Each structure stands twice: as C-alpha cells, then as structure tokens.
Amino acid sequence: MICSLSGTAPNLQNITPPLPIDYHPVGRLDEHSHGLFIFSKDSRITDFMLSPGMEVERVYRIIVKGDVDSPPFPSIISQVSTGVKTSYGIYSGFITSYSRYNGVFEHEKCGVIGKRSDVMIDTKDKEYEKKEKEDEGIKSEVTIKVSEGKNRMVRRLFAHLNFPVLDLQRISYGPVTLPHNLKPGEWRIVSDEDVIEWEKVNMESWESRKKDRGNNKLKIS
Template sequence: MPLILFNKPFQVMCQFSAHPQRQTLADYIKTPGVYPAGRLDADSEGLLLLTDDGKLQHRISHPKRKQAKTYLVQVEGEPADDMLERLRNPLDLGDFVTQKCEVKHVAAPDWLWPRDPPIRERQNLPTSWLTLSISEGKNRQVRRMTAAVGLPTLRLIRIAIGPFSLATHPLWPGESREVDADDI
C-alpha cells in the first residue's frame, strides 16, 4: 500500500480527472489507484498525502482522528497579540466555530520556494508569516480564520500532516516521495 507525500504546486487541482484550464494531480502522480487523503484548494500549496488504502485515507483525513495539519501562512499586515489570541481560541466563522489551534508569528522562512505568479504586495502594507496548526479542516478554514481577525491570507502552504512534514521530507513543488505508511 503506497503512501505518497506530494508537494502540490499553486493552481494545481486536487483531483485526477481532467480540468479544462488547470493541471491536476494526474499531471504529477503516475502511481495508479491512489487518491488524496484530504484536499488543498487550487490557491493553496504544499503537502498532500495520497494512498490506495481506503482505511488509511480515512485515518489520515477524518477529523475524529485529529491528525494535525500545519500551515505556513503569509498574511497582509502585522499580527497583534490579541489577533493571535483570537486565532488560538474557538472562532465563530458564521457557519461553524473553529476548535482551538496553535498559532505562532514566525520569521519569513529562508527555505521557501518562490511562488509563480508571485503574491500581490502593496508598498504601504507589510506582510507577516504565521504557522497555524489545526486538527479539523473545513473548506477554506485557515483563510477564513485569518480574515476574521483582520489578517487576510496572501499565501497558504501546508507544511505538515501528522508526523510528515516538508521539513523532514523536503520536496519542491511537483515532487513526490513514497514513505512507510506505518509511520502514520
């Protein structure tokens, strides 16, 4: 049963079926019969796990399993302490309330690949980087959370799922690697 780590590039669709305008996983992953355990929006980049084992896929992606997903988030503006505290605690997003999460203000990473196209930057507004770890994963949750506290997301990169991270398994966008499924 293969477990594949894949660094999904920006604007790649998280599906194997053809898309009329964008690349899909089929353009990168040639292993037959694997499917993503969870998804990333086209606008998001980073770590995706793929497997051909339905039980393993469920174990990785189901919210009750609480596999932490960590994101590196570039936001517009400078986060104040109260903004970070609001992100850490349950946050009402209208249609659901988030669970507690871990959030840190971090320096711009020196290992990060450039995005093509680059993010839009405004001269009079600084950008900052956060790491944010959640165990749920509702549609566009991280983007909605940062926007709710006044820090719109400019770039979103999933850097870890459970024990697997791009720090310990470095991959450039579009690269993949098979790992031992027992590690999860």
C-alpha cells in the same frame, strides 16, 4: 493545478514522475494553496486522516497582509487557541510562530491575492479600511497548527481577524512533514519509519472507535 485526477485543467495526473496506479488523494488543497499533499492506496488510513473526530494535525505556513508586531496580535493568538466565531463557524488552532515577512512567496503573482472573498462580512468596513491603511505594504509570516480540515478554514479565520491570507503552504499532515528538497510537482514514497509507529497507535484507536460505534448500532433498548 487542481486536486483532481481528471478534467481539462492541470491536475494531479500532471505530477512527475507519474502517480503509481491505485493511489488516491487524501483530502485536498485549493488551487491557490500549495505544499504537502498525501496519496494513499489504503482506504483505512485515508478515512482515518480525514475523520474530524480523530483530529489529525495539519501545520500551515501562511503569508498574511498585516503587521503581527502590532499590539493586538498577542491577543489574537489567544483568541485563535480558544476558538474564533465567524459567519462560517467556529475555527481554532495554535499559532506556533510569527514574524514580519519581506520576501517573495509562491502566489505573489496570483490574480486573487488579497481578494476579500473569505469574509469581511464579519467586520465593519471602516475598521478594515483603517487597519488596511495602517498596514499598507506590510506582510507577515505565521505558522499555525490545526486539527481539522474544514473548507478554507485558515483563510476564513485570518480574514475574519483582518489578516487576509496571501499565500498558504501546508508543511505537515499527521506523521508526514514536507521534505525541504522536494520540488513542487514531485513526490516520494513515505518511509516506514515516518508512519509505522504513528499508524500502529492511531489506527488501533480508530478501529476501536469504529467497532464501538458498530456495537452501539446493534443495541436494542
């Protein structure tokens, strides 16, 4: 399913029950990702959540190819928190949990699993091949928190670190966390308790910043 409301491929109009009128998607997930997806009919909230300057937190659970119990991983956690320079830009985040993973995952049968499309141009092939041989068959689960939504950011970050992402699930975005009992393709209305205080605090800051920017544009020196 693609993050679009039109087209011939399975898209957001195929979710059940049907999406209420006037709602629009907040951001996107690529076709090989899954998890929490938010819809809104308030363009202010959408603009706020997508604004890089507001640093709205997203949390992802990913399955990677490689062994997080290997000695280099603690240093990788530190690198990610301070920022990793890749060919696509500098990416950073906070790894909140990690462990070996032996289970199945959503996109295990996906045709692009493990495809080196997100980077190995940043890494010497011999280094990658050596690590790939050492980690053959080993998978790990990592939870990472980021404050921006750059295109394929998490995949590119971990590919650069020689831990290609096999599966990516968004489990929270801003004040909303994915309910455990919500099945793929289903949706529910977010309760007021989930967002009212978050919206009050953050939207006031957002409106204040927009007002300041507007005032600055009117200044003549």
